[in-house]
Each structure stands twice: as structure tokens, then as C-alpha cells.
Amino acid sequence: MRTSDLLRLLLLAGIWGASFLFMRIAVPALGAVNIAFLRVFCGMLGLLIIMAVMRIPRRFEGKLGWAMLLGVINSAIPFLMYCLAARVLPAGYSAILNATTPLMGVIIGAAFFDEKLTSTKVLGMIAGFSGIIVISTTGEAHLSSTLIGGILACLVATACYGFAGFLTKRWIGARGGLDATKVAFGSQLGASLFLLPVFAFSAPQTPASSWQIPEVWASILAIGFICTALAYIIYFRLLADIGPLRTLTVTFMIPPFGILWGWLVLGEQINQGFIGGSLLIVCAVWLVTSNGFGKRAAVNSSASK
Numbered sequence: 197m198r199t200s201d202l203l204r205l206l207l208l209a210g211i212w213g214a215s216f217l218f219m220r221i222a223v224p225a226l227g228a229v230n231i232a233f234l235r236v237f238c239g240m241l242g243l244l245i246i247m248a249v250m251r252i253p254r255r256f257e258g259k260l261g262w263a264m265l266l267g268v269i270n271s272a273i274p275f276l277m278y279c280l281a282a283r284v285l286p287a288g289y290s291a292i293l294n295a296t297t298p299l300m301g302v303i304i305g306a307a308f309f310d311e312k313l314t315s316t317k318v319l320g321m322i323a324g325f326s327g328i329i330v331i332s333t334t335g336e337a338h339l340s341s342t343l344i345g346g347i348l349a350c351l352v353a354t355a356c357y358g359f360a361g362f363l364t365k366r367w368i369g370a371r372g373g374l375d376a377t378k379v380a381f382g383s384q385l386g387a388s389l390f391l392l393p394v395f396a397f398s399a400p401q402t403p404a405s406s407w408q409i410p411e412v413w414a415s416i417l418a419i420g421f422i423c424t425a426l427a428y429i430i431y432f433r434l435l436a437d438i439g440p441l442r443t444l445t446v447t448f449m450i451p452p453f454g455i456l457w458g459w460l461v462l463g464e465q466i467n468q469g470f471i472g473g474s475l476l477i478v479c480a481v482w483l484v485t486s487n488g489f490g491k492r493a494a495v496n497s498s499a500s501k
Contacts, residue, residue: 201438205446205481208430212446213453215423216291217461218415219282225412226402228279231419233388233395236271238420239428240384243377246425252377259374262367263382264389270360271424272387274353281353285346291454293350295328295477297447298484300351300358301440309362311441320483324448327476354447361440369436376436380428445484448477 222231247254256263281290299321305311368374406412434443452474 197438197442201434204430204434205443206449208427208434208446209449210453211423211427211430212294213291213450214457215419215427216278216282216294216450216454217457218419218423219279219290220458220462222412222415222419223279223282225406225409226416227398228276228283229391229394229398230402231416232272232276232279233391234416235275235419235424236267236384236387236391238417239271239424240381240388242421242425243381243384243429246429247377247381250377252375254378256378256382257372257374259368259371259379260382262371263374263379264386266360266364266367266379267383267386267388268390269356269363270387271383271428272390274356275387276391277349277353277356281346281349283346284342285350289346290350291451292328293347294354295324295447295451296351297354297357298441298444299325300354301361301444304355304358305362305441308359309366311362316483317441320445320480323476323483324445324480327448327473327480328451330473330476357444357447361435361444364432364435365440373436376429376432379432380425383428384424442484445481448480452477 219231226234246252278290278294281293302311302313302317302321306313364379368379431443431446434446
């Protein structure tokens with residue numbers, strides 16, 4: 197993997213780590229459904245503006261429907277799940293659970309997409325998950341049905357992400373590919389249309405005073421334009437350049453950023469496992485994205501033809 201790919205993974209992790217901070221600010225005021233819709237809608241508007249400024253032709257080569265369906269799986273359902281989880285989970289838990297995405301990717305890839313399980317993949321997943329456990333050992337939460345519901349919502353989201361990485365390759369990449377900005381726009385369009393009916397039902401029931409908080413709107417704009425529009429351009433380009441499993445390892449790097457932004461902005465304390473867990477996560481990303489892994493994958497691919 198090139199240095200530029202690793203830098204893009206790091207940038208994406210920093211952006212998506214901030215999304216959990218913005219959700220913690222916005223969801224208590226407007227509710228999960230409203231924030232999930234506004235996130236994808238603002239993301240769609242941001243991508244539309246980017247396409248207009250960059251003069252990207254709005255020709256989708258017959259792939260708009262696939263991109264929209266991908267948006268339901270990769271954006272609408274996961275964003276709604278994370279917004280629901282933000283109502284009940286302690287700070288940082290969603291970001292921590294988000295790191296199970298590569299684990300889901302490995303399991304789903306082996307079960308449904310003929311991906312080979314190698315010792316490097318397994319070792320990398322174990323190291324990454326161990327890092328997440330170390331970071332999350334704060335002892336602040338007591339297990340309850342509400343907490344379990346929030347955890348299950350996060351796991352539904354990561355399962356969707358696991359499927360979406362491979363489906364992007366099958367629905368978009370295997371059909372000749374498509375500019376990452378167009379894929380991102382189509383996905384947010386599909387997600388917006390999917391969530392629009394529930395938003396239309398939920399919005400009128402939200403107190404008018406909640407819609408007038410400046411900090412909430414600042415968080416909505418940031419999560420829509422930066423954490424969705426910009427982030428998905430980077431994400432879909434990484435999928436095309438380095439493949440789904442390597443791209444999904446970005447979720448191992450999100451919890452350190454999520455905790456760091458919470459410490460810088462909200463004054464949350466970094467627990468003692470932060471440094472050790474972060475080092476384990478870095479090792480996990482290296483194991484899964486190393487050149488040796490890429491070479492072995494290429495040999496396996498050639499042997500199977």
C-alpha cells in the first residue's frame with residue numbers, strides 16, 4: 197500500500213471520529229431520525245455542490261440505481277442505527293463498536309463473497325479488536341437492556357458496512373467503475389429518499405425550540421458536509437484503489453480519534469488504556485494492509501483463475 201493511501205485512511209478516520217462528537221451534540225436536541233435524515237440530505241447537497249463546482253458530468257452510466265441502493269445499506273440504515281445508539285450509549289461507545297466493521301467484513305467476505313481467511317487477516321483482526329477492548333475498559337457503564345439495545349444497533353450498522361464494501365465492488369467496480377463523487381452522491385440520494393418518510397413523520401413532533409439551537413445546526417452542517425460528503429468521496433476512492441477489506445480497517449483508527457475529539461472539545465478524560473490500545477490498533481492496520489498481505493492475495497487470486 198502506498199503512503200498516500202495510509203494518509204487517506206488516517207484522514208478519513210479523523211473525520212469519521214469527529215462524527216460521533218457531532219452526533220452526541222445534535223441527537224439529544226432533535227432526535228435520532230431527524231439527525232440521520234439531515235446528515236444524508238446535507239451530504240447529498242454538499243456532493244451536488246462539489247459536482248457543480250468541479251463540473252463533473254451527471255452521467256451515471258446506468259449505475260445510479262445501484263448507487264442509490266448502496267446508499268440505503270451503507271448510509272441510511274447505519275446512520276439511523278448510530279443515532280439511535282447515541283441516545284443510550286455512554287460517550288465513545290459507538291466509535292469503539294464501529295471498529296468491529298473489519299471483523300464483520302472478514303466474516304461476511306468469507307461467508308458470502310469467497311474471500312480467503314489468511315493468518316495475517318485473523319491476526320490483524322485479533323490485534324485490532326484487542327486494542328478496542330483496551331481503549332474501552334473505562335468501567336463507566338452497567339450492562340442493561342437499554343445498553344444492550346444500543347450495542348446491537350451499532351452491530352447492525354457495522355454489519356451493513358461489512359456488506360456494503362463488497363457490494364460496492366460487485367455493483368459498481370465490476371460494472372466498469374464510476375467516479376467516486378458520483379457514487380457518493382447517488383448513495384446519499386438513495387439514503388435521503390429512504391429516510392424522507394420517517395423524517396416527515398418525526399420532524400413535526402419535535403419541539404420548535406430544539407430547531408433553534410446554533411450548536412445543533414453547526415453539528416448538523418459539519419456531519420453532513422464534512423463527515424458525509426467529503427468523507428464518502430475519500431471512502432469510495434479508497435474502495436476502488438485498495439479494496440474493501442483494507443478500506444474497512446479505517447474503523448480501527450476511528451476510536452482513538454473519537455476519544456481525542458471528545459477530550460479536546462467536550463473535556464472528556466482519556467482513559468489509561470488509550471495509548472496502549474492505540475498502538476495495538478496501529479499494529480492491526482499494518483498487519484491487514486501490509487504489502488505482504490497484498491502479494492499473498494494476488495498469488496491466491498492468480499492461482500484460482
